[in-house]
Amino acid sequence: MTTPDHQSPAPQPPLPVAKDRIYRSPMALAGGVLLLAVIAWLGFDALIQGRGRTPWLALAGMILVVPLVIAFTLRPAVFAGEDRLRIRNPFRVIGIPWGEIAALRSGYSNEVVDKAGRKYQLWALPVSLRGRKKAEARKARAAADAARGDRPAGRGLGGLGAGGMGLFGGGAGGSITPTGATRAETDQAMDDLRELLEQRGEAESAQGEISVRWAYEVAAPVVAGAVLMVILFAVH
Known part of the structure; x- marks a missing residue:
């Protein structure tokens, strides 16, 4: 053998x-x-x-x-993949490679702008002015609490000592981080998409043509x- x-x-x-x-x-x-x-x-x-x-x-x-x-x-839904962003709006489905996206804008509506200047609204991520006001209020309260060195009432964890890892992190003398979100939900989603655009915008596999299907x-x-x-x- x-x-x-x-x-x-x-x-x-x-x-x-x-x-x-x-x-x-x-x-x-x-x-x-x-x-x-x-x-x-x-x-x-x-x-x-x-x-x-x-x-x-x-x-x-x-x-x-x-x-x-x-x-x-x-x-309506937005699908963020490694190579492209797929936007499913009421009457259209738009597929945009990350390399073709020029900007992700947030104003009175959230939209994608391609390199040719065309705009595509994100129906699945409607802007909530009320949500923004609530987030700004939480942010202001968190800043005020941090300036005073106070924990939000009723939310501290006793017995953690210096260096203990509680909901707010840090120990004695450390900064206090609030658990409440300081960004509106749709604004946070747009931040996530911008981060993906920054990471994948120059990738070779994220180039191509924009597809639009009714x-x-x-x-x-x-x-x-x-x-x-x-x-x-x-x-x-």
Whole structure:
């Protein structure tokens, strides 16, 4: 029996693919589920109990309204991957490589600006002026507490001694760090996206073309419901 002088190396397992970070609006999700529940309750009641044209009008209304509710509440999302940012808005899906993004802007809305100057709004990350005010208030309270050297009332941890690691970190004479967030949730999400842009913007795999796809799966039932509604009113 002869043995080979050398053996070929065993094949290496493929590297795990990093999962996308997904950003969505919890308030929009909750509102969408509630609206769909109300529409289903009223619509099916009209379908079952209605007389004459009422069931048909209810059916047309549901075909028209349900996709719109889904489009503006449950559908919007932002997927941040290693190589590109995918934006799922109510009627479009935009894929932008990090290398094609010029800026991520936050004003009265959050948006992406590509190197050609085109803007794409992030429906999944709506700006909350109320959230910003709350975050600024928390930040001001934290600064005031730090200046006084006080811990927030009712949140200190006793018996930790110098150098103990509690919720606020540090020991005697150390700085006090509040646990409350000092940035609004959507502003923090935009900060995360800017950090990814800074890290991946020059990567070779993060270059390419921008893709835009219209959401025909949303538009088609909306148009069908609208046409059915017009027909029902026309034959009255």
